[in-house]
Amino acid sequence: MKRVLALLLFSLPPLAGAGGFVDLRDAPVVAGDAAAGAAKVAVCVACHGAEGNAAVTAFPALAAQHPGYLYQSLAGFRRRADPASPMTPQVQSLGDADLRDIAVYFASRRRSAPAVSSAADLPGARLFRDGDAARGIVPCQGCHGATAQGHPLHGTAPRYDYYPALAAQSADYLAARLRRYRDDGQVDTSNALIMRGIARNLDDAAIAELAAWLAATPRESTSTSGDYP
Template sequence: MKLLKLFVLMCSVLAAPAFAAGDAQAGKAKSAACAACHGPDGNAPAAMYPKLAGQGAPYLVKQLQDFKAGRRDNAVMKGMVAGLSEQDMQDLAAYYASQTGTTGQADPQWVEQGERLYRGGDPAHNQPACSGCHGPAGQGVDAARFPRLAGQHAEYIEAQLRAFRAAGRNDLGDNVVKRTNDADGDAVGMMQTVAAGLSDRQIRALASFISGLSE
């Protein structure tokens, strides 16, 4: 049932309308305020912040829209996007999508487990492979707004998986950081469902492996 639900959710996302193209040159000028955290070219120097370089524009637009609408909760980003217009979001997304992302380095102790989970999932526990949505090389799927993962900071990936896991479980208190902006209406979102079954060790292994992926 879990895999069937994920398939239905994937189909609904794939059917989402296409995004209008932004102006990358205009986005570069508008990105000055973003550089302190995400770097001048979108390759964030600090591991707690996501790399935006090479990320799919539709995914980036959705995240900016979600921050502004309160569907994704982050105090810093809420302030940053408050004054952005839809065109600003499109332009910023186009700029970062045009940049080249850097590759990190996976911790050797986690590579085998991380690769196994990423490419094959855990069938015994009905856990799907990450590559099914994010691609074998972590390149993502722009049309479906599935993000590029290749080379992303392990610390950031781990934090997001934990936040999705917290949102997908019912036994955690309100003081736990949760991420719910993958939800489709009132349904539990795809990433919440996937992450809910991951252990701490699995999350650490996946995050480390993903950081070393390159397209």
């Protein structure tokens, strides 16, 4: 896996936007105040649902997502200020401490159980676990964990907190996100660069299979950061 990573990082040119390129390989722990965050999300839950469990599938669930990933995602929306993203006006007036508090708050919320349950023999389950060498698809579990809860080394170093859990996320959102990694040139962090290299080899059928399995896989716990040994 280390070799795949090195290859990806060196073979693709960083395509940074106006805000520059952010290297997350030595990213620090994201700490914040969950109670303060709870008071700052009234506008967010209109789209992302109560406690970050979205009712509309176009909106990603945020509950129980890792705080590092949530924080860098919000910081990215603010940095890029892309007029096409519905998130741009949401983050423009928020400061760095607000983003941290909000990230820690949503991370501490429980993710709702999937509406349908996952079947271990779904094609998406095999693709996620084993990849498909013939199509150049690497196993997703190497970075997202066997049951898509986050990086297998999560909890051992802060940077793995910046790898998202994918379990119990909306299939529509996951598919749209994967197509965006594949088709968009916009890559402004080392982590997005990794995911762009992965998504390049995913066709629409593979994306649909992976998204269906992930949406049906339960998220097992909430997430905190700052408790590294």
